[in-house]
Amino acid sequence: MAKIRTEKNVSKKEVITKTAAALFKTKGYSSTSMRELAEAIGVEAPSLYNHIGSKSELLQAICFKMGNEFTAQTAKIKSSSGTASDKLRAIIRFHIEMMMHNFNELYVANHEWKHLDEPYLTDFLTIRRNYEKSLVSLIEQGIEKNELQAINPYVAVLTILSAVRGLEFWQRNKKNIPPQVLEEDMINHLLHGIVK
Amino acid sequence: MAKIRTEKNVSKKEVITKTAAALFKTKGYSSTSMRELAEAIGVEAPSLYNHIGSKSELLQAICFKMGNEFTAQTAKIKSSSGTASDKLRAIIRFHIEMMMHNFNELYVANHEWKHLDEPYLTDFLTIRRNYEKSLVSLIEQGIEKNELQAINPYVAVLTILSAVRGLEFWQRNKKNIPPQVLEEDMINHLLHGIVK
Numbered sequence: 113m114a115k116i117r118t119e120k121n122v123s124k125k126e127v128i129t130k131t132a133a134a135l136f137k138t139k140g141y142s143s144t145s146m147r148e149l150a151e152a153i154g155v156e157a158p159s160l161y162n163h164i165g166s167k168s169e170l171l172q173a174i175c176f177k178m179g180n181e182f183t184a185q186t187a188k189i190k191s192s193s194g195t196a197s198d199k200l201r202a203i204i205r206f207h208i209e210m211m212m213h214n215f216n217e218l219y220v221a222n223h224e225w226k227h228l229d230e231p232y233l234t235d236f237l238t239i240r241r242n243y244e245k246s247l248v249s250l251i252e253q254g255i256e257k258n259e260l261q262a263i264n265p266y267v268a269v270l271t272i273l274s275a276v277r278g279l280e281f282w283q284r285n286k287k288n289i290p291p292q293v294l295e296e297d298m299i300n301h302l303l304h305g306i307v308k
Numbered sequence: 309m310a311k312i313r314t315e316k317n318v319s320k321k322e323v324i325t326k327t328a329a330a331l332f333k334t335k336g337y338s339s340t341s342m343r344e345l346a347e348a349i350g351v352e353a354p355s356l357y358n359h360i361g362s363k364s365e366l367l368q369a370i371c372f373k374m375g376n377e378f379t380a381q382t383a384k385i386k387s388s389s390g391t392a393s394d395k396l397r398a399i400i401r402f403h404i405e406m407m408m409h410n411f412n413e414l415y416v417a418n419h420e421w422k423h424l425d426e427p428y429l430t431d432f433l434t435i436r437r438n439y440e441k442s443l444v445s446l447i448e449q450g451i452e453k454n455e456l457q458a459i460n461p462y463v464a465v466l467t468i469l470s471a472v473r474g475l476e477f478w479q480r481n482k483k484n485i486p487p488q489v490l491e492e493d494m495i496n497h498l499l500h501g502i503v504k
Contacts, residue, residue: 276475305501
């Protein structure tokens with residue numbers, strides 16, 4: 113029976129999770145079977161179960177990995193020194209880079225979370241709500257310090273999160289734009305606008 | 309047999325299309341039957357067919373109505389007098405108001421278009437591509453006239469269209485934000501940024 117091939121420094125569980133994310137994204141969580149996942153990895157289904165308990169466990173792993181990474185990274189950025197603008201710049205950059213480099217997992221966390229079982233569903237929505245709140249509070253602080261425009265902070269968070277999420281369409285169409293240009297131009301647009 | 313009830317100035321076909329859009333949005337196009345549509349309108353299925361040929365005809369009606377409205381409105385705005393900033397402001401406002409007042413139809417055009425049959429699928433994608441191109445050219449003109457920042461115009465269009473499309477999440481959560489505030493703050497954010 114074939115062994116799960118891993119590159120150096122990539123655990124078997126990570127290979128399984130990344131392959132699952134690619135399948136869940138393309139076919140949807142509900143339509144993906146563990147047999148297909150095993151085939152995509154190149155092993156027999158039983159050997160998958162040495163590493164992972166069930167399909168729903170994989171969805172949990174993906175959603176919470178994403179939720180926790182965003183929460184941790186944003187907390188780190190918020191506690192650093194710098195203006196609200198510096199911090200927003202770093203947070204938007206993190207979102208864009210995650211869309212570029214962890215696209216499958218982020219797509220699954222954004223679209224397939226509704227298939228999580230309880231109590232994971234409620235936990236995941238709480239993480240998401242708290243994440244939004246932490247961005248809202250960052251913008252509120254920036255407004256108080258007179259660093260940001262007096263804008264409704266929830267609307268600003270909605271605009272920023274929706275814009276970076278729109279990179280899904282870029283990922284799909286793969287326009288001929290260097291990633292660096294995309295990143296800098298979107299960050300500058302969201303912070304400083306486009307009107308001279 | 310019950311007749312299709314219509315308000316003044318709303319054609320029967322429009323009642324059917326709007327009800328279909330609500331069902332396609334909630335259940336998905338594939339999972340909605342003509343029988344359910346008839347029930348939702350409050351008529352027997354056969355009387356529906358006096359007004360509409362098939363389910364796919366309804367999806368076509370919705371997608372092309374949206375595609376054509378955006379194309380026509382944007383062409384009108386582009387040919388008006390004013391700066392690139394004025395025109396972008398009017399176009400973003402139109403997008404936000406369509407998300408607020410024609411949410412079901414716009415949602416279906418954004419998400420369910422992939423179920424269009426040929427040649428409608430290709431035609432719809434062409435309308436969408438041309439719409440994006442017309443926004444890109446508006447931004448290019450604004451940059452040439454030194455009214456807009458020297459930004460990659462495709463990235464700017466992606467940012468704007470993604471942000472307004474994100475109002476889907478607002479529609480779902482119905483946060484306690486007056487629509488007027490949402491509209492003005494999002495427009496100002498996308499044109500002038502949020503950093504002072």
